[in-house]
Amino acid sequence: MCGLNRYEVLRVRSRDELTIERLEAFGADYVFFPHWSWRIPASVFERFECVIFHMTDVPFGRGGSPLQNLVIRGIENTVLTALRCSQEVDAGPVYLKLPLSTLGTAEEVFIRASFLMLPMMIRIVDERIEPYAQSGEPTFFRRRTxxxxxxxxxxxxxxxxxxxxxxxxxxxxxxxxxxxxxxxxxxxxxxxxxxxxxxxxxxxxxxxxxx
The missing domain is CATH 3.10.25.20 (Methionyl-tRNA Fmet Formyltransferase; Chain A, domain 2)
Incomplete structure (x- = not known):
């Protein structure tokens, strides 16, 4: 993965590969989930510093289908949030937020978000950023079918x-x-x-x- 050459990186491509034993054997300090569609087991996020990415300015818009829920509300500008995985959905403390436009096709927005994720991961690791608690009244999005x-x-x-x-x-x-x-x-x-x-x-x- 370009930009991560100076780090040891273990790639996990399926939920079957996401095991405590594998992560411990690798000696993982952080576990990033830039594109992940499965539930992260509590045994993993309680043991390791797990960082997920969400396409809203949390605590606004916690929950499923963030892009679609933003667009149908007429919101053209949001942020990509890097936050720590927690038991409550999208409620963990926040490392970073970067501006993100919701204009264009969903594919274009996802690509745009992907280009933000790598520098966010590098900053979190290099600067040892301490996440801060979310503040404000949370709002929730329902996953669309x-x-x-x-x-x-x-x-x-x-x-x-x-x-x-x-x-x-x-x-x-x-x-x-x-x-x-x-x-x-x-x-x-x-x-x-x-x-x-x-x-x-x-x-x-x-x-x-x-x-």
Whole structure:
């Protein structure tokens, strides 16, 4: 990983590899989770200094689907927060926050966030940053489900464009409409004053059910 050449780095690519024994044998000082979709066991975050990344200015916006929940609220500027993993979701003390734009497709925002994560990790290690407790009244986001990607309720072109782009990332269930026996999935949206243009893929609804 570019920028980490002067450190010993152990890469953990699956939850099966995330074990106390493996981390202890390596002698881990920090365990960073820049892109991680599984629950971190308490046995790990209680034993090691585990750092996670969240796309809101916590304590605002704790919880799931932060990017999508920001976009549907019309929030164009947020921060990427590095915080210590804790038993309560996204409630741990904070190491660093850096500005992050939510404009563009979800894929573009995730790439933008990825470029921030490496320098944040290096600063935390090099400067031995002590995290500080969150302050203020927490607010919570609910994790969105694939079924909530339906475009049927959209009432403006801007909302339509934002809805398509916030779900436009590889591996994500993209925005959709059901028309007759077809499901239409939308990507690469562009907004102009009087229209929205997007790529669309047609599949049979029964094919979607099989997937």
């Amino acid at each position: 694939p079924e909530q990607g339906n475009l049927q309720s959209m009432s403006s072109l801007t909302d339509l464009h934002d809805f398509i782009r916030m779900l436009d990332a590889d591996g994500y269930p993209h925005a959709f409409l059901d028309v007759g026996v077809f499901r239409l999935r939308f990507r690469r949206s562009s907004l102009s004053p009087n229209s929205v243009k997007a790529d669309v893929v047609f599949t049979y609804l029964n094919q979607e059910d099989q997937n």
